[in-house]
Amino acid sequence: EPEVTQTPSHQVTQMGQEVILRCVPISNHLYFYWYRQILGQKVEFLVSFYNNEISEKSEIFDDQFSVERPDGSNFTLKIRSTKLEDSAMYFCASSARGKGSYNEQFFGPGTRLTVL
Amino acid sequence: QQQVKQSPQSLIVQKGGISIINCAYENTAFDYFPWYQQFPGKGPALLIAIRPDVSEKKEGRFTISFNKSAKQFSLHIMDSQPGDSATYFCAAAHGGSQGNLIFGKGTKLSVKP
Numbered sequence: 001e002p003e004v005t006q007t008p009s010h011q012v013t014q015m016g017q018e019v020i021l022r023c024v025p026i027s028n029h030l031y032f033y034w035y036r037q038i039l040g041q042k043v044e045f046l047v048s049f050y051n052n053e054i055s056e057k058s059e060i061f062d063d064q065f066s067v068e069r070p071d072g073s074n075f076t077l078k079i080r081s082t083k084l085e086d087s088a089m090y091f092c093a094s095s096a097r098g099k100g101s102y103n104e105q106f107f108g109p110g111t112r113l114t115v116l
Numbered sequence: 117q118q119q120v121k122q123s124p125q126s127l128i129v130q131k132g133g134i135s136i137i138n139c140a141y142e143n144t145a146f147d148y149f150p151w152y153q154q155f156p157g158k159g160p161a162l163l164i165a166i167r168p169d170v171s172e173k174k175e176g177r178f179t180i181s182f183n184k185s186a187k188q189f190s191l192h193i194m195d196s197q198p199g200d201s202a203t204y205f206c207a208a209a210h211g212g213s214q215g216n217l218i219f220g221k222g223t224k225l226s227v228k229p
Contacts, residue, residue, distance in 0.1 A: 004159070035217075043152075043160060043205060043219040056216055091159050104150075105217065107159030 002026045004108035021077045023092030033093040122220025135193040139206035146208040196227045
């Protein structure tokens, strides 16, 4: 069964450093998402991406964040200068359909980001 | 307006019992209501979803009840099993949002043998 994969599973970084979280969405999916989950809290939407551009982003997704689909398979989330409050589990998701449809989003296993 | 309120925060049920988790929303533009199941160390996985044009949807032991006028929906797990022990999240989205899921805070379910 196809699945969303994410690397690394755990990333530890120093405050102020740049991190790149990587995701490989399901191959025939067209819509891609990043969510985050601070420990013990709810899952929060960060950004959606379609046709090589951002479709929607939340208030959390400020200028420190960027997303990119550098090739036909990977989807990345970059945090330019990490803060302590960026420590969270980051989930990538993908879906085959999007706007105007009722899509199932398939989530990856997540990357746990720890900012020291 | 964008919030989805979920209760209870935690739930302990005996094996074979019924687990009930409730969610409420305010934004009447929401038109897609999924439930996700999350095991420790894993990403959320879609369990069952409903649209507001029906009041109930059943898949196996899992049932969503939807009350559009009250802006509430709930998940019922019949014959709960220890393997159902997980965190359950309700969510909501509207068609024009490109799938921006608004999640509830989650319910940690423990099913005792």
